[in-house]
Amino acid sequence: MEKAIETMSSPRSAGKAEPRKATLARTGNEAMAEAMRQINPDVCAAYPITPATEIVQIFANFVNDGLVKTEFITVESEHSAMSACIGSASSGARTMTATSSQGLALMYEMLYIAAGYRLPIVMAEVNRALSSPINIHCDHSDTMGGRDSGWIQIFSENAQEAYDNLIQAVRIAEHPDVLLPAWASTDGFIISHGMENFELYPDDAVRQFIGEYKPAFTLLDNRKPFTLGAADLQDFYFEHRRSAYEGMRAAKKVILEIGREFGDKFGTAYGFFEGVHLDDAEVVMVALGSTAGTGRVAVENLRQRGIKAGLLKLRVFRPFPAEELVQALAHVPAIAIMDRSDSFNAQAGPLATEIKAALYDAGQYPKIINYIYGLGGRDIHFRELEQILEQTLKAGKPNDLNSRVVYWGVRE
Amino acid sequence: MQNLKQMSNQDKVGLAGGHRACAGCGFPQIIKMIYGQSQAPVVTTCATGCMEIATTIYPFTAWRGNFIHSAFENSAATISGIETAYKALKKQGRLPAEQEMNFVAIGGDGGTYDIGLQALSGAMERQHNILYICYNNEAYMNTGVQRSSATPQGGHTTTSPAGKVVPGKIQFPKDLTAIIAAHDVVYAGQASVGFHIDLMRKADQAFGMVGPKFMNVYTPCRLGWGSDPAQTLEIARLAVETCLWPLYEVAEGRWKLTRKIKEKKPVTEFYKTQNRFRHLLKPENEELVKQIQEEVDRRWHDLLQRCGEGA
The missing domain is CATH 3.40.50.920 (Rossmann fold)
Structure with missing residues (x-):
């Protein structure tokens, strides 16, 4: 039983030195955009879609106001968003995106490829029903549709968790034993547009928690050129797919470690x-x-x-x-x-x-x-x-x- | 510009030998001639297709530089991400200040004219500093010769077969180079594997410009065209001489014909070299060939006007 308890979230621990937090009223989308600002990725490629649009909009403001160092690619579709993320992450840049519903569905082809190339892309996802009929409100059919794509998949109960989960997702995805893409999701409108009390951790503390990104490989280093995405047939494909399973198995340990570390640093520990x-x-x-x-x-x-x-x-x-x-x-x-x-x-x-x-x-x-x-x-x-x-x-x-x-x- | 003699001494450019392209395939030459003009290392993205399959079967690769393939319709979007990552990391001082790189996206006509057109349009519109190369062999050759929107009118493919009622593809190919030029890119050009100097000069010019560049390079496919692999270059030249594939460029908005055709050959001269047009040479298709010739003449006339060459 003890072991099982460890896999659960623990309540706020008292007595630990916690960085100063600001209590704000924020929607889930705003909270996720704040997490992205603090994560401060090198590249973000995203396309707006209800109810995740605000994340992209707010983040565009952060970019154009100089609050982040991020290069923002305003792609012409979600398929191109994930494709550009794959190009960027293969080039050693910390890379993020955001989407929902049909947008995620348009990415499905590329989700599998991002995972297959072991690229730690991180996504803010807002759960919304899939067409047809068209419906902009919450259910989980969009993210469930991507459940076998090789992405780490974290659900959030409220805006605070959405923010906390997105920050942790970066650490989990980039962990050398994992190296898989990850999304943290909220529920469309219920969380994405519902305003709640929300604790914003200091920028420095989050950036310190995230740490510097050390990519496993980069297309921008020409000293040892390599080919990524070669045709892979009966003799190697199986082993390459199996390696993503190894990353997913390792993620179990890493998720708990990072959930505990997050609790030590910010007050709320997270489990499965x-x-x-x-x-x-x-x-x-x-x-x-x-x-x-x-x-x-x-x-x-x-x-x-x-x-x-x-x-x-x-x-x-x-x-x-x-x-x-x-x-x-x-x-x-x-x-x-x-x-x-x-x-x-x-x-x-x-x-x-x-x-x-x-x-x-x-x-x-x-x-x-x-x-x-x-x-x-x-x-x-x-x-x-x-x-x-x-x-x-x-x-x-x-x-x-x-x-x-x-x-x-x-x-x- | 590097000439052929200089290039023949370079073995570290583009593709290594031993790739699996068919005898008579044009793309290895296209890569060699274009990449030979780059002053900086090249990062390549390639759409799914013959080139990607023939050059990369794991654990082998023919690519001398860094290369990524991810899917069919997204070569331009993928290079957008790479070029942007370069910009971001350069700005942060995380790449050596002196490091220069060129970013090249490649696709066949399927990956470019059709399924990848949206991603290409997006990348061109966003003004990424990239060169997109379409190696255009006028059909989906990798999947076994299906029609594309680049397939010529009357052309036989497995999805536009020359049947008893319908004589091959019904439509004229779309003018993709003009579509890309309409994006106000810094450079859009049509080249052919059959005219080496013109092709290399265009690549040299494109690499020297900052912003989105596009080259539509024509190359026969002996398998899909039913042509003699030894005649690849001759057939590629014939397409230019019949004005089916005019050589021109639009550099910073100025249209320029890069090969003048004094004596235009009839399209039937081109048809005779390939099985895919065999049916067009039969008497029952005379009227169709006449219509195609008229359309070729009309488009050639329009191009001359655009290029300020008069009629």
Whole structure:
């Protein structure tokens, strides 16, 4: 159990010398733009898209006001954004971008290539539904669509986490054992446009935490020319793809190390996930992003009514912390897995599929109900989450598809 | 400009020997002649295509300098990122002050005229200091000879076959060089592998200019064209002499014809050298050939006007 605890976030630690922070009112987009300003990348190539547009706009102001040293490439599409990022990162420059939804979908081809070349590009992502029909509001279908691309994938509950996660993403991606691209995501509009209290760490402290970028290779050094992206056939392709897996496995250790170091420096430590009332919980909700915030209220309300409810907020989706997750859920008899996207495998949402696979390997067979909810930004209220938890607790073990997967709140 | 004799003594330029390009393929010569004019080391991006496949099968590479391929439609976007990284790191003093580099993006006509046109337009419009080279062999040769928007009218390809009802590609090729010139780039030129001096002079001029440069270089593909590999250069010259592929440049907005054609040869002279046009020489396609000839004449006339050559 001790080991599992370590993989979770810890509350603000007292007594450590923390740098002076400024408490501000900021939206998720503003918080992410602030992180980008402090990270101060060498190159940023980005294209605006709702609801991530503001990140690009605010950052353009930082560039044109001379607050960053970044060269900003105002590309003509997201495909070119990621392509330019690949060129830039291959040239030894610390490189960032931001996007959402269709923009991320347009990048999919290049996401795999960025990961295959082991380029530590960092992206601020805002979760939004994918067309069709067109919809600008939050769900997770965009980032879930990129889940097998080789990117490290971190979800954020609120603006503070979005900021904290984006800063950590740089360290994780650039770690010599990892060298994979990473995105930190927020929930479209709910977090990206919602104003919250937000603590901005001093520029110097963030820059010190990030450190100097030491690229593994660069196209700008002509002393030892090399070819990147050669045609790679039956005799080597497999090994090259396998190397990305090695990076992803190593990322698990690195993410925890950096999460702890971040806590020592700024006050909040981060793990793979965070538990609320997990220890004695009889029913647990597993959720990503902003729904976890709503889930906290639901769990507290149920606790007041004597129901032993708990919440597991998953922060890191790639690499998937399977071993740690099953350990944290080992004693839980009933689990509601909340998927804000559908994988259309006609079986379960992406989060449920992953968790069920992990539990099977661990020989744990709790009662699981998968809730597909909130697609296209449909609101989810804490009362609904209370209902979901109660329903999951009371239900018999699901024995068919309709009882295993509930499309919550959809008009049939 | 380096002449052929000087270049023949350089073995560290462009491509090493042993690449897998077909006999009679034009692109290795194009690379050698263009890269020979660069005064600084070159970083290359290349779109997916014959050149990338033939020069880089892992663990081998034929590239003497730094090279990256990432996808089909993004050679221009990738070079944008490299050139910008160079600018950023140079400004911060993280590269040696004396270091100079040239940034070259390459694509075939598929990667340039079609799937990569958006990325190319974006890079040209943003005024990156790059040279984009299209090696134009008038079809998607790497995937097995499918039509592109550069394929000539009447040309047989596997997706515009010379059939019983439709005699090859229906449309005239689009004028990409003029489209790029309309971006107000510092240099846009059409060259041919068949005219070495003209090609090398254009590369020399382009490397000497700051800003976005574009060269559209014509080269036969013996496989896709059904031509004699020993005749590659002759056929490339014939395309110029029939005015199917005029040699011109637009440098800082000034249009200039770089090879005057005193006696224009009929397009059928060009057709005779390649299987892809065999059907056009049959009597039932006489009218089509006449229409194509008229269109070639009209475009040639317009080009002369633009270049101030009169008619």
